[in-house]
Amino acid sequence: MDSAPEAGAPALFLFSHDLRLDDHAGLTEATRHGAVVPALVLDPTLRERAERSPRRAAFFYGAALSLARSLQERGARLIVRRGPLISATKRLAREVGARTVAMSAQYDATSAGRQRRLQSSLEESGLRVALVHDAPAVPPDATASVRSAEGGTGYRAFAPYFAAWVQQARTPLGVKVRFAAPEVSSEELPAPSEFDAAHCEGPSEARAMNALDAYLAGPALQYLTARNVPSSEATSRLSGDLSFGTISARTVLARIDERMRDPFLLAEERRSLRELVRALAQRDFFLQLAWFFEGSPDALLQERMRRFPSARSHAGLGAWRDGRTGFALIDAGIRQLHATGWMHPRVRLVAASFLCFDLGVDWRVGRDEWERYLVEDEPALANGNWQWSAGVGADLAQFPRIYNPVKQLRSFDPRAAYARTWLPELAAVPDVDILDPTGATRRMQLSLPLFDGSTYPKPIVDHDQAARAFLARYAGFIKNAGVRR
Numbered sequence: 001m002d003s004a005p006e007a008g009a010p011a012l013f014l015f016s017h018d019l020r021l022d023d024h025a026g027l028t029e030a031t032r033h034g035a036v037v038p039a040l041v042l043d044p045t046l047r048e049r050a051e052r053s054p055r056r057a058a059f060f061y062g063a064a065l066s067l068a069r070s071l072q073e074r075g076a077r078l079i080v081r082r083g084p085l086i087s088a089t090k091r092l093a094r095e096v097g098a099r100t101v102a103m104s105a106q107y108d109a110t111s112a113g114r115q116r117r118l119q120s121s122l123e124e125s126g127l128r129v130a131l132v133h134d135a136p137a138v139p140p141d142a143t144a145s146v147r148s149a150e151g152g153t154g155y156r157a158f159a160p161y162f163a164a165w166v167q168q169a170r171t172p173l174g175v176k177v178r179f180a181a182p183e184v185s186s187e188e189l190p191a192p193s194e195f196d197a198a199h200c201e202g203p204s205e206a207r208a209m210n211a212l213d214a215y216l217a218g219p220a221l222q223y224l225t226a227r228n229v230p231s232s233e234a235t236s237r238l239s240g241d242l243s244f245g246t247i248s249a250r251t252v253l254a255r256i257d258e259r260m261r262d263p264f265l266l267a268e269e270r271r272s273l274r275e276l277v278r279a280l281a282q283r284d285f286f287l288q289l290a291w292f293f294e295g296s297p298d299a300l301l302q303e304r305m306r307r308f309p310s311a312r313s314h315a316g317l318g319a320w321r322d323g324r325t326g327f328a329l330i331d332a333g334i335r336q337l338h339a340t341g342w343m344h345p346r347v348r349l350v351a352a353s354f355l356c357f358d359l360g361v362d363w364r365v366g367r368d369e370w371e372r373y374l375v376e377d378e379p380a381l382a383n384g385n386w387q388w389s390a391g392v393g394a395d396l397a398q399f400p401r402i403y404n405p406v407k408q409l410r411s412f413d414p415r416a417a418y419a420r421t422w423l424p425e426l427a428a429v430p431d432v433d434i435l436d437p438t439g440a441t442r443r444m445q446l447s448l449p450l451f452d453g454s455t456y457p458k459p460i461v462d463h464d465q466a467a468r469a470f471l472a473r474y475a476g477f478i479k480n481a482g483v484r485r
């Protein structure tokens with residue numbers, strides 16, 4: 001690739017899910033081609049995706065406003081345009097006299113397809129396009145080159161991917177970006193408060209960095225054990241910032257490495273930090289999975305499971321959506337999602353398992369439902385995780401991982417602290433009745449006015465029966481289809 005800046009011509013940089021200035025692979029590449037004109041094109045697809053969840057929209061526009069302010073402090077200006085991506089970008093490139101348009105790669109099938117169409121159209125118009133991997137700490141091509149030595153492209157399983165990933169460099173980029181300030185028009189960003197007042201002014205590069213440092217100073221050191229305890233607040237909650245790029249994964253990993261150099265850390269604290277590194281590698285894993293294998297947003301990674309019949313509806317689906325299944329861990333998770341735009345990772349696994357296996361409902365129904373509430377905006381991670389949970393994706397376990405929601409509650413929320421936080425109707429219910437909902441129903445029939453319909457519902461299915469029925473159906477499918485896992 002020609003790296004010499006064209007005499008005087010600026011490079012247009014299109015922001016989207018990389019709303020920061022530091023450690024930025026896209027800006028670093030753009031600045032090699034000329035002074036950078038920073039721009040944000042609010043095209044209908046981007047807006048529609050961001051605005052599907054009000055908290056996500058508020059986060060996105062809040063982070064964009066904060067980026068605009070940071071640019072101003074550096075004497076530059078974020079140029080905002082509304083309109084169809086291709087025509088708005090071409091017009092802007094023409095107006096500023098850019099010869100190069102740079103942008104960060106996106107990973108899910110829909111966004112990657114849009115980017116490919118944009119790229120061809122810009123190239124047909126004689127513009128150079130620089131499409132850069134910024135979101136993952138390790139670009140998909142870096143791990144794929146390890147695999148290609150073995151004759152493959154990307155990785156479909158996490159363990160070998162991780163072995164290749166840990167060998168790769170993931171150093172933050174410290175290039176000073178040179179900005180241009182052309183006299184062209186810019187439009188107003190939507191006010192975040194139009195969508196969700198709680199998230200309006202919050203998100204920013206500085207806030208994400210402070211949150212990371214506070215996390216690494218304390219809670220991260222308990223990550224190994226406490227990350228599965230939903231009431232512990234021991235996970236980083238960085239997923240929103242990572243998905244909109246207000247912090248880069250490289251920076252997060254570099255800060256973890258720095259923390260790891262503290263000679264006073266205990267062995268378990270060091271293991272916690274290593275586990276956190278592994279979580280970030282999992283993010284990179286799912287991004288590369290989408291990059292190399294995601295043919296369409298709805299395609300199952302495991303071809304052999306594409307004919308496995310799963311329902312789009314179930315009598316209990318409404319209860320699952322509303323957090324009224326009668327299983328306290330699942331219901332608390334769904335209510336946490338509704339109230340905050342985030343659900344604890346462990347609870348996601350249990351709630352997803354319940355939908356796919358206890359109710360036999362297609363994973364895409366769950367993915368699309370949560371999409372309406374989550375702050376995170378990374379369909380590649382949503383798809384990867386939902387497919388993994390449903391046993392149709394990158395998980396190569398022989399049988400589906402069906403979680404028992406009652407046992408999970410007893411193991412990870414044994415005092416029902418998390419359940420009570422999100423289910424106020426359980427405030428006065430004794431632990432024993434929350435931790436044993438079937439027994440509570442029986443006891444209620446004898447005396448308690450607990451699950452009387454006006455308060456908390458009784459379990460909508462018998463978990464053991466439902467799980468066994470699913471496994472029988474699954475085993476029958478595998479046998480009849482002659483499918484080997």
Ligand SMILES: Cc1cc2nc3c(=O)[nH]c(=O)nc-3n(C[C@H](O)[C@H](O)[C@H](O)COP(=O)(O)OP(=O)(O)OC[C@H]3O[C@@H](n4cnc5c(N)ncnc54)[C@H](O)[C@@H]3O)c2cc1C
Nearest residue numbers: 235236237238239279280283345348349352376381382385
């Ligand atoms: C059914 C299901 C659906 C999910 N949907 C999404 C989604 O739509 N968008 C999304 O960003 N994440 C999704 N996840 C992954 C994960 O649960 C979230 O990223 C979660 O918000 C992480 O919380 P945290 O930042 O506190 O994580 P931490 O435990 O502190 O981990 C640190 C970071 O590592 C990454 N990470 C951790 N676990 C995973 C994982 N399983 N997959 C990918 N990256 C991971 C995240 O970027 C996270 O911020 C889903 C998980 C499941 C089981």
